Amino acid sequence: MTDMTNSGGNSASADNFAYRIFQWLFVFFLIYLLITAVGMIGSGFKGATKGHAAELFSFATNPFMGLIVGVMATAMIQSSSTVTSIIVGMVAGGLPVEMAVPMIMGANIGTTITNTIVSLGHVRHKKEFRRAFAAATVHDFFNLMAVAIFLPIEILFHPLQKLATYLSQHLVGGENLSVKGLNFIKPITKPVIAEFQKFAEMISVQNSHILLVFFGIAIIFLSIVFIGKLLKKLMVGRAKKIMHASIGRGPISGITSGAIVTILVQSSSTTTSLMVPLAGTGVFKLKQIYPFTLGANIGTTITALLAATAISGPTAILALQIALVHMIYNTSAVAFIYGIKTLRKMPIRGALWLARLAAEKKLYALFYLLGIFFVIPGILIFLHELFA
Amino acid sequence: MEPEDFSSLPKKKLKKLISETQDVLDQLKRELKLRKENKQHDEIDHLEEHFEDASHNLSNLKKFIQNVISEVKSK
Numbered sequence: 317m318t319d320m321t322n323s324g325g326n327s328a329s330a331d332n333f334a335y336r337i338f339q340w341l342f343v344f345f346l347i348y349l350l351i352t353a354v355g356m357i358g359s360g361f362k363g364a365t366k367g368h369a370a371e372l373f374s375f376a377t378n379p380f381m382g383l384i385v386g387v388m389a390t391a392m393i394q395s396s397s398t399v400t401s402i403i404v405g406m407v408a409g410g411l412p413v414e415m416a417v418p419m420i421m422g423a424n425i426g427t428t429i430t431n432t433i434v435s436l437g438h439v440r441h442k443k444e445f446r447r448a449f450a451a452a453t454v455h456d457f458f459n460l461m462a463v464a465i466f467l468p469i470e471i472l473f474h475p476l477q478k479l480a481t482y483l484s485q486h487l488v489g490g491e492n493l494s495v496k497g498l499n500f501i502k503p504i505t506k507p508v509i510a511e512f513q514k515f516a517e518m519i520s521v522q523n524s525h526i527l528l529v530f531f532g533i534a535i536i537f538l539s540i541v542f543i544g545k546l547l548k549k550l551m552v553g554r555a556k557k558i559m560h561a562s563i564g565r566g567p568i569s570g571i572t573s574g575a576i577v578t579i580l581v582q583s584s585s586t587t588t589s590l591m592v593p594l595a596g597t598g599v600f601k602l603k604q605i606y607p608f609t610l611g612a613n614i615g616t617t618i619t620a621l622l623a624a625t626a627i628s629g630p631t632a633i634l635a636l637q638i639a640l641v642h643m644i645y646n647t648s649a650v651a652f653i654y655g656i657k658t659l660r661k662m663p664i665r666g667a668l669w670l671a672r673l674a675a676e677k678k679l680y681a682l683f684y685l686l687g688i689f690f691v692i693p694g695i696l697i698f699l700h701e702l703f704a
Numbered sequence: 705m706e707p708e709d710f711s712s713l714p715k716k717k718l719k720k721l722i723s724e725t726q727d728v729l730d731q732l733k734r735e736l737k738l739r740k741e742n743k744q745h746d747e748i749d750h751l752e753e754h755f756e757d758a759s760h761n762l763s764n765l766k767k768f769i770q771n772v773i774s775e776v777k778s779k
Contacts, residue, residue, distance in 0.1 A: 394761070430761065437757070437764030439771045548755050559748045564741050589758035590751070599740075599747045678772045 336550065343546050346539040347622070352505040353535035354405040354626035356512055358635070360528030361409025373411055379418040379471050381700055383463065384693040386422020391689040396427035396584060396616060398537050400642055401623040405532060408627040408635040413477055417470055420620075420642050421463050424613065428456040429689050430585035434592045436685075442675050444596045449681060450671035451595030451602055455588050455609045456688065457663035457670075462649035476648075480640035488633045502628040540619075544583045551580040567607040571650065574611020584616035602664055610650045617643035 365372050390399045400423050407416050435452035438445040470476050509528075516527035555577045562573035578587045588609050594600045620639035627635035653659045674681035710718060747754075 431758075433761045433764055434758050436768035437760065439768045552752055552755065556748055556751050559751070560745055563744050563748075564737070586755070586758065590754055593754045593757045594747055597747060599743045678768070678775050681768070682772055 339546055339550055343543060343550070346543045346546070348504070349535055350401065350539040350543070350623065351501060351626040352508045353532040353539065354401050354408070354623040354635075355502075355505045355509050356528050356532035356535070357402060357405025358408030358627055358631065359509055359513070360516075360525045360532060361406050361411070362631075363525030364529060365410055368410075373415055377415065378700065379415075379467065381697065382415055382418030383422040383425075383467065384696055386419035386424075387426040387689065388422075388693050388697075389419075390423040390426025391429045392426075393537060394427070394430045394585060395537065395540055396423040397540050397582065397619040398533075399423040399426070400616075400620040400639075401536050401540070402533055404620050404623040404627070404635050404639055405536075407638045408631040410631075413480075413634055413637050413641070414474070416638050417477060417641055417645075418467060420638065421467055421645065424459045424646065425456070425463060426689065427585055427616075428452070428459055428588070429685070431455060431588040431592050432685055434589040435596070436681065438592075438596045439678060443598070446671045446675035447598055447602070448592045448596035449674050450667040451592050451600075451605045451609075452588070452667075453670050453684075454602060454606050454663050454667035455612075457666040458606075458610065458649075458653060459613070461653060461659070461663060462645075465652070466645060466649060476641045476645050477637070479644055480637045483640050483644075484633050484636040488636055501625055505626060540582070544581060544586060547581045547583075548586065551577075555580055562608075567654070570604060570607030571611040571614070571654070574608035575615035576611075577608075578612045578615025579618050582619060584612040587612040587615070602667065606664060607654070610654060613646045614643075614650060617646050 386399065386403075389402075390396050393399065400420060403411070403416050403419050403423070407413055431452040432449075435445070435448040438448040466476070512531050513524065513528055516524040516531065519527055558573045558576050558580075562569040574587060577590075578584050581587065591600070591605045591608055595602060595605045617639070620642045621636075624632075624635040624639040653663075670680075670684065674684065710721075713721070
């Protein structure tokens with residue numbers, strides 16, 4: 317009887333093991349799809365714009381327009397990883413890096429909508445809602461502050477782009493190479509891209525490049541969604557261990573664990589949203605949630621770097637540049653704002669103030685959500701189009 | 705609680721009392737910190753549920769809008 321039980325248990329654990337292996341293989345397949353899709357966007361965008369990508373995006377020569385595009389696109393699809401991967405593909409297809417930088421910054425703001433929506437779920441209990449809303453909006457305030465500080469400096473002196481250029485020159489071997497050591501990417505992605513290109517031509521020869529871009533966007537979106545879902549299941553145990561280890565260890569540990577958990581689940585929205593119910597219960601204080609949220613900003617930059625490995629040839633260096641801009645920007649923003657005590661406290665004060673208002677009148681929370689992510693950006697686009 | 709009169713206590717005894725009180729205070733602070741951290745560990749043990757809670761965006765939005773409407777109607 318005991319033997320039978322054991323054999324039953326062994327068989328169940330073997331099944332479980334096989335299932336996990338299958339899930340991991342699927343994750344790798346999805347990463348492959350993601351990289352291939354970035355290549356598709358690069359190739360399609362290049363073909364569609366015929367070297368005139370800058371003209372197509374002429375409205376984004378104004379960096380504030382680029383920023384708004386980044387905010388709105390990310391808020392609508394609720395995934396900064398998708399938007400940054402698309403931007404990497406577009407840079408490879410000819411979009412100038414200086415136009416893409418504000419878009420990347422905008423994606424950082426746009427992604428904060430997800431945890432704000434999660435916090436709205438706590439609306440039935442006033443205190444819980446106040447704590448949850450503050451935990452969500454501290455991320456918004458931080459990202460808005462980061463843009464307010466770094467965007468004007470970048471427009472004037474381009475420090476992020478210059479540093480990214482310097483680093484990318486050291487990482488990319490030469491004109492015809494992809495990221496050093498990752499030159500095997502092109503041979504494995506090229507046949508799939510070619511098949512999609514043929515399929516797009518079958519639908520419409522004239523619009524085949526645009527179709528290829530759309531296929532790329534759809535595949536990136538779907539693969540990131542499924543990678544996130546699978547990694548949440550596969551990595552929950554490891555995420556728990558990391559979070560357990562960071563308790564009572566101070567802000568640097570919080571930032572590090574936030575970054576690692578985000579890399580594990582490949583989604584900053586997941587990490588920051590996870591913090592909302594933890595704060596809502598009151599067990600975690602806003603001061604503890606805040607560094608973890610900042611870590612998510614750093615961890616999410618890995619996706620754009622991964623996407624940049626998809627690009628080979630002369631534009632590989634540009635794709636890597638924009639991915640590095642994302643990483644340098646988010647890391648510097650954390651170091652600068654969190655490093656200076658006065659600046660560090662500002663997002664907390666802003667979030668607490670807004671949360672108190674929203675807890676008293678829920679309508680304020682709705683105005684904030686619609687205003688920051690849609691209405692104000694929409695009005696600014698309208699005014700730009702009106703006067704440009 | 706009435707404040708006690710320590711004026712008659714010798715200096716040595718007073719110092720000893722301060723040291724003992726400080727020790728008790730430290731122990732109490734440690735205990736409080738430990739309890740808070742244990743609660744945090746307990747919450748992290750339910751991470752799967754929090755992941756689940758954080759993925760119901762549409763229902764959260766619906767719940768919130770219903771609440772806003774009822775708040776506006778009530779005023």
